[in-house]
Amino acid sequence: xxxxxxxxxxxxxxxxxxxxxxxxxxxxxxxxxxxxxxxxxxxxxxxxxxxxxxxxxxxxxxxxxxxxxxxxxxxxxxxxxxxxxxxxxxxxxxxxxxxxxxxxxxxxxxxxxxxxxxxxxxxxxxxxxxxxxxxxxxxxxxxxxxxxxxxxxxxxxxxxxxxxxxxxxxxxxxxxxxxxxxxxxxxxxxxxxxxxxxxxxxxxxxxxxxxxxxxxxxxxxxxxxxxxxxxxxxxxxxxxxxxxxxxxxxxxxxxxxxxxxxxxxxxxxxxxxxxxxxxxxxxxxxxxxxxxxxxxxxxxxxxxxxxxxxxxxxxxxxxxxxxxxxxxxxxxxxxxxxxxxxxxxxxxxxxxxxxxxxxxxxxxxxxxxxxxxxxxxxxxxxxxxxxxxxxxxxxxxxxxxxxxxxxxxxxxxxxxxxxxxxxxxxxxxxxxxxxxxx
Amino acid sequence: xxxxxxxxxxxxxxxxxxxxxxxxxxxxxxxxxxxxxxxxxxxxxxxxxxxxxxxxxxxxxxxxxxxxxxxxxxxxxxxxxxxxxxxxxxxxxxxxxxxxxxxxxxxxxxxxxxxxxxxxxxxxxxxxxxxxxxxxxxxxxxxxxxxxxxxxxxxxxxxxxxxxxxxxxxxxxxxxxxxxxxxxxxxxxxxxxxxxxxxxxxxxxxxxxxxxxxxxxxxxxxxxxxxxxxxxxxxxxxxxxxxxxxxxxxxxxxxxxxxxxxxx
Numbered sequence: 001x002x003x004x005x006x007x008x009x010x011x012x013x014x015x016x017x018x019x020x021x022x023x024x025x026x027x028x029x030x031x032x033x034x035x036x037x038x039x040x041x042x043x044x045x046x047x048x049x050x051x052x053x054x055x056x057x058x059x060x061x062x063x064x065x066x067x068x069x070x071x072x073x074x075x076x077x078x079x080x081x082x083x084x085x086x087x088x089x090x091x092x093x094x095x096x097x098x099x100x101x102x103x104x105x106x107x108x109x110x111x112x113x114x115x116x117x118x119x120x121x122x123x124x125x126x127x128x129x130x131x132x133x134x135x136x137x138x139x140x141x142x143x144x145x146x147x148x149x150x151x152x153x154x155x156x157x158x159x160x161x162x163x164x165x166x167x168x169x170x171x172x173x174x175x176x177x178x179x180x181x182x183x184x185x186x187x188x189x190x191x192x193x194x195x196x197x198x199x200x201x202x203x204x205x206x207x208x209x210x211x212x213x214x215x216x217x218x219x220x221x222x223x224x225x226x227x228x229x230x231x232x233x234x235x236x237x238x239x240x241x242x243x244x245x246x247x248x249x250x251x252x253x254x255x256x257x258x259x260x261x262x263x264x265x266x267x268x269x270x271x272x273x274x275x276x277x278x279x280x281x282x283x284x285x286x287x288x289x290x291x292x293x294x295x296x297x298x299x300x301x302x303x304x305x306x307x308x309x310x311x312x313x314x315x316x317x318x319x320x321x322x323x324x325x326x327x328x329x330x331x332x333x334x335x336x337x338x339x340x341x342x343x344x345x346x347x348x349x350x351x352x353x354x355x356x357x358x359x360x361x362x363x364x365x366x367x368x369x370x371x372x373x374x375x376x377x378x379x380x381x382x383x384x385x386x387x388x389x390x391x392x393x394x395x396x397x398x399x400x401x402x403x404x405x406x407x408x409x410x411x412x413x414x415x416x417x418x419x420x421x422x423x424x425x426x427x428x429x430x431x432x433x434x435x436x437x438x
Numbered sequence: 439x440x441x442x443x444x445x446x447x448x449x450x451x452x453x454x455x456x457x458x459x460x461x462x463x464x465x466x467x468x469x470x471x472x473x474x475x476x477x478x479x480x481x482x483x484x485x486x487x488x489x490x491x492x493x494x495x496x497x498x499x500x501x502x503x504x505x506x507x508x509x510x511x512x513x514x515x516x517x518x519x520x521x522x523x524x525x526x527x528x529x530x531x532x533x534x535x536x537x538x539x540x541x542x543x544x545x546x547x548x549x550x551x552x553x554x555x556x557x558x559x560x561x562x563x564x565x566x567x568x569x570x571x572x573x574x575x576x577x578x579x580x581x582x583x584x585x586x587x588x589x590x591x592x593x594x595x596x597x598x599x600x601x602x603x604x605x606x607x608x609x610x611x612x613x614x615x616x617x618x619x620x621x622x623x624x625x626x627x628x629x630x631x632x633x634x635x636x637x638x639x640x641x642x643x644x645x646x647x648x649x650x651x652x653x654x655x656x657x658x659x660x661x662x663x664x665x666x667x668x669x670x671x672x673x674x675x676x677x678x679x680x681x682x683x684x685x686x687x688x689x690x691x692x693x694x695x696x697x698x699x700x701x702x
Contacts, residue, residue, distance in 0.1 A: 019691070019692065019693060020601065020604065020605070020688055020689065020692035020693070021631075021692065021693040021694075021695055022605045022608045022609055022612075022692060022693070022694050022695070023609070023694075023695045023697060024609060024612055024613050024616060024669075024672075024694055024695065024696045024697070025613075025697050025698075025699075025700045025701070026613050026616075026700070026701055027613060027614075027616030027617060027618045027668075027672070027696075027698065027701065028614060028616070028617055029617065029618060029620050029701070030617050031620075032617060071620075072619075072620055072621075104617075104671055104675065127667070127671065129671055129674035129675050130645065130670060130671070130674050159660070160664075161664060161667075162619060162661075162664050163619070163658070163660035163661035163662070163663065163664035163665075164660075164661075393621075413620075413621060414621055415620055415621030417620070417621075
């Protein structure tokens, strides 16, 4: 009796072991095709920056340029769009027409003129093939600040689709150079990360080097040769006020802010030796952090403020060292071929970017804070001076073309791909990237 | 020699001859053979062994669908020996009583039960289930397996070659549509398994569901979501899939395992 029952049970049970499973082990790593049609104007109106319709087109162009420059997206050519987005389409797009263009994601939005003269930019991101809305947000700003609204929308789309935090709403300060090799004029300049809103900060009378943003973005620290004394200065962006941080008798240079903005680390030459010092900005008191023979320079804080990476030639050649924020525990971390210089700690804290000098070339590389996992990202003649984007994904540096004295700002993605030039009015060097603007 | 002497000799010779002849007759006397032991013999019809315990032909009807055991062939003799004799009879087998052997023509009627004799055939039938007259027949699992297989849904009876080509067909259509994330932290170590339901025309019904995902930590949840979305997009972009209609039962519901670890 038991055996026939077992047979009946076997017949009635649906076997579960036969679900087909297919392994997909290869794909095609390519930028995501994305469509960014002109933003619709909820109602035609005039603003200080143009009509809302006009603004809608420009906002979409800025977003498309941002996403394309990251190397992870491929904005489709607007000439190929088959539909224009009406205000009703913004929240309910016709996905079929976007699918025929092979767009995988869609960004739509609208621009509204506010009664107080400002604008509201609504930003919507959709997945075309599943017809799902991915993200939406509105940004209220002055009409003149419309670019920042566009950058924030691009950050929203970027972070939703890649999982990274955004970096488009940020600025870059650098040294703008002009003149020949012997009559070089160097000026501080600041611009948006896409090159817009460019303005000069100094007039080029004095040689300026290595400008860096404060975390609150209101101040820049740099080194200037004013009065033929190389010293560290502070520049307040809102007022244009410049001041020297300390009347030191000797050279001071290579300044950087601490992550909380309360202190400055820089190099100072005393008694024939160059060491790293820390200055508390409120009290202007300095404390010595290193004391080794040799040149210690280019200090950079870790994002948690607990460690500092710097460059030293105490071992006979320039190499990268890490120490605790109080100067203890100094140890070398770079052991590759050649020399290593200008280290910068990533805002994500996971990597240190530096310049690898050797075999007749300067190349940009990254390594982990313990020195392992060194990867070289570029391979040209002279690439140096790296700085990180706010999300720790893109590295900006400057490149000198062999045989010429021109320098230009270049950016490269952390994967080593998407090397592209950042256009500046004149030659450029020593870039520094600000944190994300709030 | 006188006549008398010769007559005497002749008479003695004749008597001797007669004696010799009569004794020799005694010696050549044949007797009926006497059986020394009685061996009980059962005669069985040759035809019976063929018909007993024939395995049922594979068919749905003969599959064990109810609680009755498979019926034996109709010509089978009912078990001849009495079933109530589990212990061998201890009486000694040879009996001096001569039993005439059974008549040669086989009888269809059951032979008389002999409970007092040790029935070794009966013993064997108890012990060895493969014998034709075994009391407990073994289950014929070969036919059973066939009938179960035929009764199961078609989807589970997969030909390995068909499955392999089906997997290759699915892979060839979905892999080119998959754009895994470039360069994000940890995405090289992530995998995601999607469950897909397809209609007969190969289009996706409903949405791909994430069944399992590996490599997700607390810190990379955003990357994990972006990674899973690239997998879903790969399926939706390349739908409808072109797959053989006769294997629809196999590909109407399946899983896809996206694993970028081998990509450079």
